[in-house]
Amino acid sequence: MEAWSVPFEHALPVRAFASYRRQRNLPGLWWSATTGGHVGYESWLERDHVMLLDFDPAVVGISSQPFWLFWSAANGRPVSHAPDYFARRDDGMAVVIDCRPAERRGPRDCAKFEATEAACASVGWEFRLLGAPDxxxxxxxxxxxxxxxxxxxxxxxxxxxxxxxxxxxxxxxxxxxxxxxxxxxxxxxxxxxxxxxxxxxxxxxxxxxxxxxxxxx
Missing domain, CATH: 1.10.10 (Arc Repressor Mutant, subunit A)
Incomplete structure (x- = not known):
């Protein structure tokens, strides 16, 4: 439960955003009116969702790639995952967000998202798995x-x-x-x-x- 009090909305990204020639996704930085600083994204889908978070009047803080989660799969293999976003609401609730189009969620992705949701539930956080917005x-x-x-x-x-x-x-x-x-x-x-x-x-x-x-x- 110690994670509840950590201000992850102010966290720096725990990993670098990849950028290379002929890259399929387009990383970048979104200037956030909510935070007054830049929030990273790794795809247009993530950009759209960080924009919508920035527009949401209930959101008071946003960070990208806020922390690592580590666990062991059923076969004992170590697994890690850094969620896409952490948002803090004005009521104090933490929201952890992953962005992935529904048609691109493979079994390994779904296993990571399920583990992330379970980790969030254990500390009383909300988890959202978001696809393409309206x-x-x-x-x-x-x-x-x-x-x-x-x-x-x-x-x-x-x-x-x-x-x-x-x-x-x-x-x-x-x-x-x-x-x-x-x-x-x-x-x-x-x-x-x-x-x-x-x-x-x-x-x-x-x-x-x-x-x-x-x-x-």
């Missing part, structure tokens, strides 16, 4: 992520937008009411990213999308 949600959040940096919080525009959208209103109607859309829209998208304002991310984002009051992150 493409519409990913597309919408990826757009909003372009405005996730705090530099897009501009006053008095931000306060004016919260007044304009105090009652639900179509996105472009509210933007036009607040001023020049060229100046207003980046701030509006930042407020949607930070959940100061809300929109249904499960349907394609467009000028008529209904924007409503949200909550402060």
């Amino acid at each position: 493409p519409v949600v990913v597309r919408n959040v990826r757009w909003l992520a372009g405005y996730r940096h705090p530099r897009h919080w501009v006053e008095p525009v931000a306060s004016l937008l919260r007044e304009v959208f105090a009652e639900p209103l179509p996105l472009m109607d509210g933007a036009a009411e607040a001023g020049d859309p060229l100046a207003v829209l980046p701030v509006l998208f930042h407020l949607l990213w930070s959940h100061e304002l809300t929109v249904d991310a499960a349907v394609p984002l467009h000028g008529g999308s209904l924007v409503a009051p949200g909550v402060s992150r």
Whole structure:
């Protein structure tokens, strides 16, 4: 149970991210608005999921490849696994995440994921095995992520937008009411990213999308 109190959300990756010519997966770094730093990923699937973690208002900390797990298989062979992500929620709960498309989960992968889930359960952590996320949600959040940096919080525009959208209103109607859309829209998208304002991310984002009051992150 000692692992419960370890702040793994601040951990550095326990292994390097491989990078080589003709590599099938594409590693990189995601700048996280949640942490103010970079979080690594090893594939576009991992990038999408770390982006969604960054967008989740209940997540207050994220790290990649946070720790090693070691155990012995049924035949006595030593096995190790480093989960893809560790996330800390605002209620203190720890969430350990592995990302793998369902069609690419072989028997050895499944055995590792099952062992990881059991290890998490033993210390009261949540474990998530994630495949491909909803493409519409990913597309919408990826757009909003372009405005996730705090530099897009501009006053008095931000306060004016919260007044304009105090009652639900179509996105472009509210933007036009607040001023020049060229100046207003980046701030509006930042407020949607930070959940100061809300929109249904499960349907394609467009000028008529209904924007409503949200909550402060």
